Amino acid sequence: MKQEWGELPAIWPASLQEKIRSAGPSPGPHDIRSLLSQVRRLPSSRKGSPFCLSIARTFTLETQLESLLLSLHTLPCQPDIRLGPLDNLEQTLLQGNSSLLRPPPDAVLVLWRLEELHPTLAFGADSMTVARRRFVGKELIQRIKSLAHGFTRASHVPLFLSTIPPLVGRTVVSSLEAEPESVTSLRARANEAIRDLCRQNKQIHLFDFAGWVESKGQQVLDMKMDLYARQPIGSRAWMSFGDALVRTLRPLRVPPAKALAVDLDNVIWGGVLGEVGESGIRLGKEFPGNVYFRIQQRLLELRSRGVLLAMVSKNNEREVCSLFRKRPDMPLQLRHFSSRRVNWAEKHANLEEISRELGLGLDSFAFLDDQAFERDQMRHYLPQVRVLPVQEDPLSIVEELHSTSIFNGLKVGKEDRLRAREYENSAKRKRLQKSSRSADEFLRSLKLTARVRPVTPETVGRAVQLLSKTNQFNISARRHDEAAVRAMLSRPKNSLLTLQVMDRFGDQGIVGLGIALALEKPSAYCIDTFLLSCRAIGRGAEDLLWHELMKDLHKKNGRRVRMEYLSTGRNSLVLEFLDRLNLKTKIKSAARRVYEAMLPFPGRPPAHIRKIP
Amino acid sequence: MKKSHDNHQRLVEAIARGLGVRPGNLHGKSSQENVKEWDSLGIVRVVAEVEAEFRVQFTLLEIAEFLNIELIQTILAEKGIKFAKPKTQKRRE
Numbered sequence: 001m002k003q004e005w006g007e008l009p010a011i012w013p014a015s016l017q018e019k020i021r022s023a024g025p026s027p028g029p030h031d032i033r034s035l036l037s038q039v040r041r042l043p044s045s046r047k048g049s050p051f052c053l054s055i056a057r058t059f060t061l062e063t064q065l066e067s068l069l070l071s072l073h074t075l076p077c078q079p080d081i082r083l084g085p086l087d088n089l090e091q092t093l094l095q096g097n098s099s100l101l102r103p104p105p106d107a108v109l110v111l112w113r114l115e116e117l118h119p120t121l122a123f124g125a126d127s128m129t130v131a132r133r134r135f136v137g138k139e140l141i142q143r144i145k146s147l148a149h150g151f152t153r154a155s156h157v158p159l160f161l162s163t164i165p166p167l168v169g170r171t172v173v174s175s176l177e178a179e180p181e182s183v184t185s186l187r188a189r190a191n192e193a194i195r196d197l198c199r200q201n202k203q204i205h206l207f208d209f210a211g212w213v214e215s216k217g218q219q220v221l222d223m224k225m226d227l228y229a230r231q232p233i234g235s236r237a238w239m240s241f242g243d244a245l246v247r248t249l250r251p252l253r254v255p256p257a258k259a260l261a262v263d264l265d266n267v268i269w270g271g272v273l274g275e276v277g278e279s280g281i282r283l284g285k286e287f288p289g290n291v292y293f294r295i296q297q298r299l300l301e302l303r304s305r306g307v308l309l310a311m312v313s314k315n316n317e318r319e320v321c322s323l324f325r326k327r328p329d330m331p332l333q334l335r336h337f338s339s340r341r342v343n344w345a346e347k348h349a350n351l352e353e354i355s356r357e358l359g360l361g362l363d364s365f366a367f368l369d370d371q372a373f374e375r376d377q378m379r380h381y382l383p384q385v386r387v388l389p390v391q392e393d394p395l396s397i398v399e400e401l402h403s404t405s406i407f408n409g410l411k412v413g414k415e416d417r418l419r420a421r422e423y424e425n426s427a428k429r430k431r432l433q434k435s436s437r438s439a440d441e442f443l444r445s446l447k448l449t450a451r452v453r454p455v456t457p458e459t460v461g462r463a464v465q466l467l468s469k470t471n472q473f474n475i476s477a478r479r480h481d482e483a484a485v486r487a488m489l490s491r492p493k494n495s496l497l498t499l500q501v502m503d504r505f506g507d508q509g510i511v512g513l514g515i516a517l518a519l520e521k522p523s524a525y526c527i528d529t530f531l532l533s534c535r536a537i538g539r540g541a542e543d544l545l546w547h548e549l550m551k552d553l554h555k556k557n558g559r560r561v562r563m564e565y566l567s568t569g570r571n572s573l574v575l576e577f578l579d580r581l582n583l584k585t586k587i588k589s590a591a592r593r594v595y596e597a598m599l600p601f602p603g604r605p606p607a608h609i610r611k612i613p
Numbered sequence: 614m615k616k617s618h619d620n621h622q623r624l625v626e627a628i629a630r631g632l633g634v635r636p637g638n639l640h641g642k643s644s645q646e647n648v649k650e651w652d653s654l655g656i657v658r659v660v661a662e663v664e665a666e667f668r669v670q671f672t673l674l675e676i677a678e679f680l681n682i683e684l685i686q687t688i689l690a691e692k693g694i695k696f697a698k699p700k701t702q703k704r705r706e
Contacts, residue, residue, distance in 0.1 A: 028665025029658060030630055063657045224673050225660070229653055235661035 007250075007406060009076035010383055011046045012039075026236040029066070036070045044078070051077035051253065052105040054157075056084040056092045058116035060231040064238040071242025075253045086230070087116060094150040101155055104483075107252060108151070109160045109207060109245070113232065114167060114187055117143070122167055125183045137186035141193045148197045148204055156483025160248060161198065162209035163191040168232045169223035202411070202461040202482060205248070212244040247405035252481075255469045257386055257406045258419070259308035259338070259360055260299070261351050263369040264315060267397060268296050268332060273315060278323050283330065291394045296331040298401040303336055306416035307407050308423050310354045311340035312347050312367075338423045347374055348381035358423060359534040361471050361570060366406055370397065411461065418509055419535075425505035426535055443539060443608040446503040450541055450609050452548040455496040455513075460485055462510045463498060466531060470513075473542065473577070474531040477568045485515075488528075493518035495525075495552045499545040501536050511536035514549040516561070523559035530563070530574075540606035542577055548611075550601035558599050562586075565593040620667075620696050624686060627666040631659030644681030659685075667694055 008017045016038060023031050039047070051072065055061065061068070061083060072079035084092035084100045092100050093110070100108065114122040121128075121136045128136070144161075151159055164187050191210055198206045213220055220241070222234035233241050265272045269292045270282025282289040283296075303309050309332075313320065320342050324334045334340075339357050341350035347369070355362050363384040369375050375387045386406050390396045409416065429446065436442035455463050464482045471477065480488075488494050499512030515529035530549070532542045553561060565571075565578060567590060575593075583595035605611070622636075628643075629636040632650040645651045651659075656679050660671055667689060671679075675688050690696055 029661045030627070030665060033630065060654070060657070062654050063661065224671075224676065225657060227673060228660075228676055229657045231657055235665070 007386070007389075007404075008074055009046075009048070010379075011048075011076060012042065013046070016042070025240065027239055029235060029238075032067045032070055032239065036066050036073070039070065039073045046076075047073070047078050048076035048253075049078065050080065051075060052080040052082065052107075053249070054082040054084065054100040054105040054108045055111060056089055056100060056108065057111040058087055058089065058113055059111070059226075060086070060229050061111070063229070063231055064233060064235070064241070067238035067242045068245070071239065071246045072249075074246055075250060077253060089147060090150075093147055094154055096154050101157070104155065104157050107158045107160060107249060108155070109162070110147070111162045111207075111209060112164060114140075114164050114183070114190075115226075115232075117164070121183065121186065125186075130180050133181035133183075133186065137181060137189060140186070140190050144190060144193060145197065148201070152201060152203050156203065156486055158205060158252065158481065158483075159203055160205045160207045161194050162207040163194055163211065165210045165213040165221070165232075166218070168221045168226045169218075198411075202464075205411070207245060207248045212241065216240060247408070250405055251409050254406075255364075255471075256409045257307070257366040258364040258469075259310055259354075259358065260302065260366045260368060260407070261310045261312045261347075261354065261385075262299065263347075263371070263374065264311065264313040264320060264342075266370045266392070266394070267368060268292060268299070269330075270394070273319055273323060278319075278326060281323070283327070288394075291398060293331065294398050295394065295401065298398065300331045300336065302401070302407060305407065306419035308338040308358065308360075308419065309336055310351075310358070310365075311337045311342060312350050312354070312369075313342045314344055314347070315342050317342035346377070346381075348378055348385075351378070351382060351385060359426070359472075359537065361534075363471075366404075368397065368401075370394070409465065418507070421506065422508055422535055425508075428505055429503075440608075443606075446505075446539065446608075448539060448541070448609045449502045449612050450544050451500040451502075451612050452497050452545060453500070455485070455489060455498055459498050459510060460489070463496070463513050466510070466513045466533065467529065470531040470533055471568070471570050472534050472573045473537050474529075474568075474571050475527065475574050475578070476529060476564060476566045477571060478529055480529070488515060488517065491518065493556060495549060495556060497545065497549055497552060499532070499536075499541060499548075501539075501541050503539075508533075508536055512541060512545045514545050516549060516553055516558075518556070518558075519562075523557055525553050525558045525561045527561060527563035537573070540609055543580075544605045544609050544611065546581065547601065547603070547605040550597075550599060554599040554601070561597045561599060561601075563595045563597075565595070567591045620689075620694055621686065623666055624663065624689065625682065627662040628659050628682060628685065631655060631662040633658075639682060641683050642681065663689070667692075669694070 008020060019038070020035055023035060053072065065081060068081055069079050082100055082105060089112070092098050118136060118140050121140065125133055148159065148161060195206060198204045216237065220234055220237035221232050225234065226232040262268060270288055271280055273281060283292045284290065285293065299309060321334065339354045341354060343350070351365060351367065352362070355365065362382055366386045366388055367378050368388045368390065370390065370392050378385055378387050388400050388404060390400045432445060433442045436445060460482060464480070464485055467478070467480050489496060495516040497514045498510045500510050501508045511533040513529060513531050516525045517528050519526055532545070550561070563583070565574065578595065583597050585593060586596055587594040625639050626636045629639055632648060632655045634648065634650055656676070659679060660676055663685065664670060669689065669692050671688065678684050678688060686696055
């Protein structure tokens, strides 16, 4: 089994990280317990905040509870796991007073198998008619849908539905599988229905239990212990299972990385360009060049999901550019890199420059390099950067790029897919700005248009995404989850507005959010959230959003607005904007400022932005 | 090479870990009858611990005989694990 433990918390001592990694991919129960006790002994400051996971399940998990707790600790968090009773899924998930749901956990996970969900189908399908199999298949999907919909009516907690894994120990008999409505095809259909639920409902997310079994092989399931104690997951696979679960849950706690800085030599091609020359590098359809070809393909896939690529290499830039020009057959081309630093400077210094150029915080970056020295140096100088744990063996790079979860959000949205193109447009804007004679001329030439709209059920997901990801232009960095935003929306006096920005280079999508909450005191509001994605800063869009928010509050009979700025150490950028607004400052300290304003708010929105409905 | 008398201690410790009890609280006659933690879930943990400790795999029928320490030792002895005083308690047919 491949080495797991993809990402261990940077706040953990290096010695503990080393101990965990050296425990190998499948530590036994004794090792798991020993590691768990060491993690538990860490001071609270190194453990993260509490995280409660409720699990509704149809099979035994008690025996692997310690491995699940150890995995959850790596989020990092102080985990608490609540297990529901075996089988009673409806009772557990649909009754508001269920012990699994009161008090509300941070997430609910449903783990189920065909063996318990529909035993007749699991063990008696061969003796059923095709029509009967079709009927019970529909029955199964109906049960899954009812459970999911019922849960979302009863609770706002994020729900993670597992896909249904293959039957334990079941050998596929081709002739039976070829029959219509085979168990495998019915299971696949049920899993597709689960995926549909996740696509359609922003509260529901996928835990690909079946995908985990398929990628690791049937040996992760243990028929012996399944028969003995209805515990299907083999003890040697407990950590692997926990790791797969943590990779799924991580986006709830840690914002995904937005950019990947990649080395070139022995990463995207084999060999050192400066030594072997253009004709000597290994890259192509045959081994060993195919390994690097695969790495490039994977990087391109990540880019199409919205991960920005940046080039950081100790090389001669002219040679590198020449190679790219002469190899149009390479999946990656120069245009795919949003930024590049090819020189002999230290990589951490180059990455800091790229971070400034792209307007992304250092903690939004991941770093890929085959050299241990470069990785260690990056960890030392820029601990915020997430260094991918690879080795010199290019196979480890391919595997890591396929298995890493650090770029995963809970969902991949339209804005994610647009991101790479958007940052390219951003570079074009910067070039235009340089060539413009004045700031006004630049802003006018952008031909900015903007749309400010109330948050709707369709845009609530994007609002939550902005809340979780925006760090720099964010007055309070309050990370509300979807349930909290929906609760705010349910009060008509509150005002929740999104801002969408477009210019001559393209549509940036929804890039801003303002949340004003009505206070108990009549006509009084507090600005809970005011944020703008870093890629939209500096063109006056924030002023437009502010004025629209104030206008909306005035329409709602608001007279007085209070706003709190909470320093996170990374959001000082917003202070310049707040100063510009000329608000009355009530409290001013380094960590916190409180402002007040009366409505109607004076001034006008910027004239260079055309507002569209 | 582990000494055979160490193996008995290793077994007791693995069982204790599986049951979540102190090794000193277990003896040759410890069983489901006199250790309350020795329930069905406890046995699952004991199986995982003993399999990991001795790098062996038990069959389902063998697990069904995880009724006391002596029987587990007998099963391990049949798998070639040496114990100082081989236990000869007869296994059920």
